[in-house]
Amino acid sequence: MTRKNQTVISEFVLLGLPIDPDQRDLFYALFLAMYVTTVLGNLIIIILIRLDSHLHTPIYLFLSNLSFSDICFSSVTIPKLLQTMQGQVSSIPYAGCLTQMYFFLFFADLESFLLVAMAYDRYVAICFPLHYTSLMSPKLCLSLVVLSWVLTMFHAMLHTLLMARLWFCADNKVPHFFCDMSALLKLACSDTRVNELVIFIMGGLILVIPFLLIIMSYARIVSSILKVPSARGFYKAFSTCGSHLSVVSLFYGTVIGLYLCPSTNNSTVKETVMAMMYTVVPHAEPLYL
Numbered sequence: 001m002t003r004k005n006q007t008v009i010s011e012f013v014l015l016g017l018p019i020d021p022d023q024r025d026l027f028y029a030l031f032l033a034m035y036v037t038t039v040l041g042n043l044i045i046i047i048l049i050r051l052d053s054h055l056h057t058p059i060y061l062f063l064s065n066l067s068f069s070d071i072c073f074s075s076v077t078i079p080k081l082l083q084t085m086q087g088q089v090s091s092i093p094y095a096g097c098l099t100q101m102y103f104f105l106f107f108a109d110l111e112s113f114l115l116v117a118m119a120y121d122r123y124v125a126i127c128f129p130l131h132y133t134s135l136m137s138p139k140l141c142l143s144l145v146v147l148s149w150v151l152t153m154f155h156a157m158l159h160t161l162l163m164a165r166l167w168f169c170a171d172n173k174v175p176h177f178f179c180d181m182s183a184l185l186k187l188a189c190s191d192t193r194v195n196e197l198v199i200f201i202m203g204g205l206i207l208v209i210p211f212l213l214i215i216m217s218y219a220r221i222v223s224s225i226l227k228v229p230s231a232r233g234f235y236k237a238f239s240t241c242g243s244h245l246s247v248v249s250l251f252y253g254t255v256i257g258l259y260l261c262p263s264t265n266n267s268t269v270k271e272t273v274m275a276m277m278y279t280v281v282p283h284a285e286p287l288y289l
Contacts, residue, residue, distance in 0.1 A: 038071070059118060102159075110149065120144075159195075
């Protein structure tokens with residue numbers, strides 16, 4: 001069948017979450033509370049860092065950018081989800097769907113890079129405390145932040161342009177609560193092998209490598225602390241790495257499992273639940289303080 005005989009998709013319909021109608025109001029209130037908590041909590045962090053000159057340090061520079069990223073990350077998907085759960089229009093224009101996908105990828109990637117920068121800052125602060133000021137210079141910190149923004153912009157644009165080249169048939173129902181890349185690929189009636197290959201390759205660069213760098217940083221931190229066998233050292237190791245690794249594991253574990261595992265192995269419900277883990281669940285920036 002040629003493209004001339006196919007229906008041009010002008011909009012997609014988001015099917016939302018597989019929630020029982022009787023429980024919809026409960027989940028709506030829960031997601032709304034989580035979203036408000038995420039936005040207000042991160043805004044407070046940004047304001048406090050801005051107002052307190054003692055917090056104008058590398059770790060708080062990364063933290064303020066991470067907080068801003070989390071506000072935008074949640075705002076890309078949750079308002080539309082809440083609108084859909086209220087029974088309002090669940091459709092989204094084709095251009096709006098690609099725009100949502102772009103910013104979702106952008107802020108997800110930005111969080112990944114910022115988590116790496118924060119892990120490196122912790123590593124330098126604990127393993128090389130006497131050289132911290134020289135190693136974590138303002139110029140280096142600013143360069144890391146700018147580099148994170150630039151790399152994420154190009155990565156998100158790459159996937160968006162590759163998605164825009166695909167042809168979609170009559171089926172425009174997205175079994176998800178936002179325009180997820182993997183869900184859209186399943187609706188495409190043109191060849192998606194290039195998209196899947198780029199997802200696998202770039203996913204390794206953007207997700208797996210940063211995740212391994214974070215694990216290596218925390219491993220060096222623990223190794224450095226445990227060289228001094230004391231209860232205080234064990235407590236410091238746990239307080240330094242425990243909360244960090246829990247947040248990192250939640251974020252990277254779900255994203256890697258969703259986008260780097262073969263799509264045929266993931267059911268629609270499983271993909272939706274995994275996506276909920278890193279989009280709706282509030283991000284715990286205070287754990288990094």
